[in-house]
Amino acid sequence: MRYLKIRFSDSQACVQQIDNQAISHEQHFSLEGQDCDAMLRQLGAEICRAFDAFCGAVVIGSETSRYSSSVIRFNGELADARLLLTDTLNVPVLSGEAPEELPALAKQFAEQREHSSWTLEYYGYQGGKKERSKESMLTVGNGYLGVRGALTESKASDDNYPGTYVASAYNKLVTRIAERDVVNEDFVNLPNAQFITLKVEGASAYCPNQHQVLELKRELDLKTSQLTTRLIGEDDQQNRFEILVKKVADMENPHHYGISYTVTPLNFSKPITLISEIDGQIINYGVERYRSLSSKHLTPVSEECDGCLSTLVMKTNQSGIEIAQSAALTFSGPQAAKWHNRCETAKTRTEIRFDASQDQSYTLEKTVALYTSLETQEDLPAKARALAARGSFPSLPRVQPLPGTPCGTRSISRSKAICSHRS
Incomplete structure (x- = not known):
């Protein structure tokens, strides 16, 4: 099973391609854009060009949150990276560290796909x-x-x-x-x-x-x-x-x-x-x-x-x-x-x-x-x-x-x- 692990820091995202629990490819992307939405959409497009044939992704954020492990801060704005990357990558995206066992991970991806199909989610308040x-x-x-x-x-x-x-x-x-x-x-x-x-x-x-x-x-x-x-x-x-x-x-x-x-x-x-x-x-x-x-x-x-x-x-x-x-x-x-x-x-x-x-x-x-x-x-x-x-x-x-x-x-x-x- 091939999936992506995306880990955010203050200025970049480290993306690892995992094949059967081994890292087969790694690439770093700078975070750029006018706001969080634009940055994450651009990042998603760049990831799709650099990686292919992955069945899901796991996102680890840079900020502490009561509600999600994939929250990031960009230009002073908080956002849940999982939500927009789900749209741009068009695969189920998990928040936080993934289980090591492949059957458990595959089950979580399937559950997340079902959840995303029936749930509209937003994080943050902008006015x-x-x-x-x-x-x-x-x-x-x-x-x-x-x-x-x-x-x-x-x-x-x-x-x-x-x-x-x-x-x-x-x-x-x-x-x-x-x-x-x-x-x-x-x-x-x-x-x-x-x-x-x-x-x-x-x-x-x-x-x-x-x-x-x-x-x-x-x-x-x-x-x-x-x-x-x-x-x-x-x-x-x-x-x-x-x-x-x-x-x-x-x-x-x-x-x-x-x-x-x-x-x-x-x-x-x-x-x-x-x-x-x-x-x-x-x-x-x-x-x-x-x-x-x-x-x-x-x-x-x-x-x-x-x-x-x-x-x-x-x-x-x-x-x-x-x-x-x-x-x-x-x-x-x-x-x-x-x-x-x-x-x-x-x-x-x-x-x-x-x-x-x-x-x-x-x-x-x-x-x-x-x-x-x-x-x-x-x-x-x-x-x-x-x-x-x-x-x-x-x-x-x-x-x-x-x-x-x-x-x-x-x-x-x-x-x-x-x-x-x-x-």
């Missing part, structure tokens, strides 16, 4: 157009709704666009441009119910574009439709934490998706507040060339927070489509956690505060239900509340509720707020 493109590729959906693969802690900006869309939800607006009325019909960005972040006591709420993203790995499993995000973050007070997010659109009930959000303090033991929102104070902001056009398509109808269940109802301002979203929260953590709800115009917000210990993990599960008047003639808020409160689905394991509590923790204080904007 800007590259990040927004990754969000598009990492969208989870089920034919009825689609939720962009943005980090749950992000809001719409030049770096992120956490959009939510439903089939056939369009709206027309008129914009006065150069003394002419320009009519534009948009696919409406619906309220953002995937927002979850954390705030460590004494620090600002974590935001990827304002604070540190030390490491980030994302995988979209096309077999299960689950998007998994692993992030090492650091806030403005140097509190470091790991965040594990699993996001799934329900394939059995198209009105339903779920998010599992697990945070682990890495260098502190302090109170943490988890923040969950349904945010209808959003606009259509995804396409840069259309930003001069009118973009506010939604008007508020009602907001309600009751214990662990929040509901927001909005309506498109021209096509008259009513949209109801409900989110139910289940927290796996200290029983003494304190819950606080707040409603404001076009937004609901729930905060869960608890004492966190270093290296302990805490999970918030959020299940979201979404209905529109396009397909549902019944009471939309009631339908959304009933589905969200039912809980999760098999591909996103549900935390078992504790006895005698409304949504999975004894510590819920049933603060309730309701606001209606109906005329």
